[in-house]
Amino acid sequence: MMESPFPLEPTAAEAQAAIAEEFAFFGDWSERYQYLIDLGRKLPAFPEEWKSEEHRLLGCQSMVWIVPEGNAQNLRFHAISDSAIVSGLIYLALRVYSGRSAEEILATEPTYISDIGLAKHLSPTRSNGVAAMLAFIRDTAKAQS
Template identity: 75%
Template sequence: MRPTEASAALAQAAIAEEFAYFADWSERYQYLIDLGRKLPPLPEEWKTEANRLLGCQSMVWIVAEGDAEAIEFHAISDSTIVSGLIFLALRVYSGRSAAEILATPPDYVGAIGLAKHLSATRSNGMASLLDFIQATARRLAPPQE
């Protein structure tokens, strides 16, 4: 997924603004489902055990491509709500440099109240997704002197 906002910080601000429009969590869950349906399909050949994200109750596959200048993430889940959570994470981090990813904590999670409204298993899955993104950025980032 390519970034739509100029920076990860602007993407997080846009997400917080969008979620502020909804009066309750049933509307926010519906929005997450709608976002999940917008994820581009993942090629079937990428849906392998090697690309499966562990720590999620749902099936989630994620692939990273690129280098320290721009890391593009491709991911999908068999759950539409989880795909919506993936959409948000990719909106913030996909297509960004390793340095920007590492310098941008996932503040949108708290800003929109996800931490309080996700089940324990979905929270664990979200943490696994964000850990994968951070670990990929750390692996690709140039060594510090």
């Protein structure tokens, strides 16, 4: 199992609060987009053999691959995109949900999206992609619980 590149807050709720706090430091959306791009660069290396149709997330305009591992007590997700901003969005979702139990994943609504104003600043296709990624994470947790 690969090590987590994310600061692992004790709970998903605390991870969401930390994300909201970090984004509050930035005055405008150009700075927030740059921060998202910087976060995306922190994603760990993603094995080339995982970049297959089997792991491709449908519903995203960009190419996104996501691989789950673990069990109901500890589900981890590995993901990457060919888009810098989408990679940042992946980083945020994995920070909240990866390394959590299926029960905690299912009990945690992604409030960080509205808390940081992301919902208003994503194009419809990016919003659809984020929704597809969150649905994949929830569906994986449901299948494990």
